[in-house]
Amino acid sequence: MLRSKCLPVKSLTLLGWAALLSGLALAACRPANVQSDGAPAFSAQEKTLILSLSPRPRPPENPGNSLADSANAAHFGRYLFYDTRLSLKGDQSCASCHHPGLGWSDGKPLAVGLKTTSRNSPTLWNVAYQRWLFWDGRTDSLWAQSVQPLESLNEMGMSRVGLLHSFHKHPELRRGYEALFGPLPSNAGLPAQARPVPEDPKHPLQQSWNQLSPQQQLAVNRFVSQLGKSLEAFERQIVSGESPFDRFVADLRANKPASKELSVEAQKGLRLFIGRAQCILCHTGPLLNDREFHNIGLPKHPHLPVDQGRYAGLPKLLADPFNGLGPFSDLPSREHEWNDKLHYLSRQASNKGEFKTPGLREITRTGPYMHDGRFKSLEEVLLFYSQLPNQPPATGRREDTIPPLELKPEELTYLLAFLKALEGPQAGPELSQKPKDPVVQRSPS
C-alpha cells in the first residue's frame, strides 16, 4: 500500500537547504496518491474502474437483422448512405448530416434537412453499441431507425413508396437491392408518394397509403426495412480505433509503470472523471455511455419548444411497426430477450426531460453538444456540469447524481485533457467514400 510521502517537519529541517533547492522537498510533501511526476497513483479501486473503460469490445450482435454483419449488405448500405437519390429533392443523403469528416455529424447545433429540425445530429461513431436510437430512444434497432430520416418531412422527405419508385427508376439501385434480396417488389399502380403518418391520420401521405392493399403495404414495408438492414450493416462498421486512453489502459493493465500515453493533466482528469466529478455514473463502460436516459437539468432552450425527450419517445417506440415485436424483425421468436424491455416499458413522469447518454469516444470531433446543440464547445459542457445554471430544468427534475461540482479552473483543464485523449484515428476511405458499384466486385482468384 502507498503511504504518505510527507516527511515530518523535523526531518525536513534536517535535510537542509540543499535538498530543498534540489526539489526534493516538493516530492517530500506530495500526498500518498500522487506519483513523483505529479500523475495520480491510482488505488486498486480506481484501477478497477479505469480497466472497465477500455478496450472497446466488438459491437454487440443484433439478432433482429440477419444481415447485420454481412459484408455484402454493408457495402450496399454504404452505397445507400451516400446516395442523394434517396431524398425527395435529390440533394440530401445520410452523409449530409452524418459526415465522416465532421465526426459523422454535421457541425451544426440543429440538423438542417428540408427544414431546420429541433435536434442536434448525433454522431454515428460507435452507433452499433447503442441499445436505443435517437435522443429519445424511439426505436430499438439501427435498421428500424433508418426508416425515419428517409421519411421525415424535415429531413430527406421521401416516403417508402417514393423510394420503391426510385429503385425501379435507377438500374444501379435496383441491381444492388436485387443482389441481396431478390426481385424488387412491384410498384405497378402505386401512388407517387405514400406512407403512414401516425401523428396525423388526415395527412395526404397517409390517405395515399390507405389506398394500398394490405399485401402491398406489407411488401413496401418489407422493402424499406431491407434498406434499413443494409444501412445498419454499414453503420455497424463505424467503430473507433485505439485512442491514447486505450494505450494508457493497456499499460495500466500490464502493470507498466509511468505510462507516457496520457499527459499528467489527462490522468488527473481521468481521476476526476471516475471520482469526485462522478461522470462515470452515466458515462460508463468502454463507450462511456450507459445506454440509458437521464435528466441532467438543462434549462429551457431560448428558441425551441420544450422537449419531453424519453417521455415522448417511449410511446413511439412501443407503437413502431419496425420494433423487435413487429413482423419485419429477424428475431427467431417474439419472446427473444431482445424484446424483454418492450414487454414492460411504460412511460413514467420521471421520463420527462430525459435524453440518451451520449458516448464520449471521439467527443472532440462531434460538437456542438447536447440534444439541442446548445453548447458549442466541450469547455461550455464542462462549465455547465461545474456550475449548473440557476434556472430550473426545461421539464421534469434534474437527477440527484448531478450536483454542482464547482470545479477549479485547472480541474476543468484536466477533464478536457482527458476527453481529448478519447480520440482515435479518423475513419478510413473504406468507410468515408461511396463505393463506385452497389455490388461488391470480387477480384478473380
Ligand code: HEC
Ligand atoms: C437532415 C439531417 C439528417 C439526415 C439527412 C439524416 N439524419 Fe440521422 N439524425 C439526424 C438527427 C437530427 C438525429 C436525432 C433526431 C432525434 O433524436 O430525434 C439523427 C439520428 C440518427 C441516428 C441515431 C443515433 C443515436 O445515437 O441515437 C442514426 C443511427 C442516424 N441518424 C442515421 C441516419 C441515416 C442512416 C440516415 C440516412 C438514411 C440519416 N441518419 C439521415 C439528422 C439527420
Ligand code: HEC
Ligand atoms: C446523470 C447522468 C450523467 C452524469 C453524471 C454526467 N452526464 Fe454527461 N450527459 C448525460 C446525458 C443524459 C447527456 C445528454 C443530455 C442532453 O442532450 O440533453 C450528457 C451529455 C454530455 C456531453 C455532451 C455529449 C454530446 O455528444 O452532445 C458531454 C461531453 C458530457 N455529458 C460529459 C460529462 C462529464 C465530463 C461528466 C462529469 C463531469 C458528465 N457528463 C456527467 C448524462 C450524464
